[in-house]
Amino acid sequence: MSGFSFTFGTRNPKRRREWEDEREKEKFAQPKEIGEGEFTRLMENLMMDKYFAKLYEIAADLARRTKKAEGEIATWAADLEDWQIKMDTFPDLEKLKLRGVDLSEEDQAIFDLQAVGLMKEIDNAKAREEKAVNEKDKLTDRFWAAQEKLKNYVLYEMRKTFVYEKDGKYFKIANGAVTLTQRKTLSLDEMGYMFRTHLMDNNNLRKLHFEGILEVLKKYHGACDMEQEDKHTILEVMTYIRENPKMSRLVLIEELKKICDPTLRDDINQYLERAKKDKEAQMDLENSIDLTQEKLDRFKQNRLECQVQRNTRNKFMPFKDLLDDDIKKINRNMNQNYNQNYNHQGGFRGNFRGGPARGGNRGGFGNQERRSNAPSGQEKN
Secondary structure, eight states, rough: OOOOOOOOOTTTTHHHHHHHHHHHHHHHHOEEEEEEEHHHHHHHHHHHSHHHHHHHHHHHHHHHHHHHHHHHHHHHHHHHHHHHHHHHHHHHHHHHTTOOOOOOOHHHHHHHHHHHHHHHHHHHHHHHHHHHHHHHHHHHHHHHHHHHHHHHHHIIIOOOOOEEETTTTTEEEOOOOOSSOOOSSSOOOHHHHHHHHHHHHHGGGGTTHHHHHHHHHHHHHHHSSSTTTTTTHHHHHHHHHHHHHBBBHHHHHHHHGGOHHHHHHHHHHHHHHHHHHHHHHHHHHHSSSSSSHHHHHHTTTOSSSSHHHHHHHHHHGGGGSSOOHHHHHHHHHHHHHHHHHHHHHOOOTTSSSSSSSSOOOOTOOHHHHHHHHHHTTOOOO
């Protein structure tokens, strides 16, 4: 049986978003009891904001007026009760008067008002109490409205923790993280740091590639204001990279220098000078920023991982009988790693005529060559 489903507000997406926003706020805006010391510290911090101080004074004034209205209600309620008691005693006073009993001054005053006068005083007391209740209700509504405005200003404008006191206890409400912020964009200085890090950390100049540098430059360009003088220069560099996706890293670095400050440019030049003494580093810098082309470059340089492992393994082969057990174990692991990498890449069949022999050591180009030179019926180990 198919279930029945109902989505709130599907006919009014705007109302649905508002409803979801309110639910999200309610989820985070839950009060937590705190100590007086924390309350005082947080309140002092909030009072430094002038608009908060103004809203707080309005709410505090309404709270004082509400408390005063509650006192007036109690006063008029007691007055009403007093007149009702006097009304209840009037029939007894009337009987005493008919019997000729002298009444006290207070009872005589009640008797002189008569039932009509007493009812009038009761009605007046009721009216005063009702007026005080209505005034108190209005003040209460205004107080909570002011309190809500104060809370929203703290949580969503100041983005700080809201605190309040209730019944001698202290509470705080925080809208998620209080001291942490997650901006949508990085500042220009932060992007400058990211750009420098992307170039200079961990020999990154030897690892620059097309997608990575473009991503950094896009963010750098986005962090610039329209009035930023170098914004157009960044765009020109990005355009040059897109038009030359297979350039060498050295060419890319020279292009990137156009948006480097003097300090970074000097650091890059010093790094390139040191790299001239390192054959591996120089080859990395001369290789392409296109990852596929770079693999071909490294293959031509005999520097792919599988090639390096193969060469190292072949160096061990003539001396394998002379090696101790530990070195043999390392050699076996190296063979295994090489074969796994070699098979994963599909070997070189098609690129090299013949390729590795079936059923033999698939990584054994050196062995294959020796087998081909061996006398018939024999194989060299």
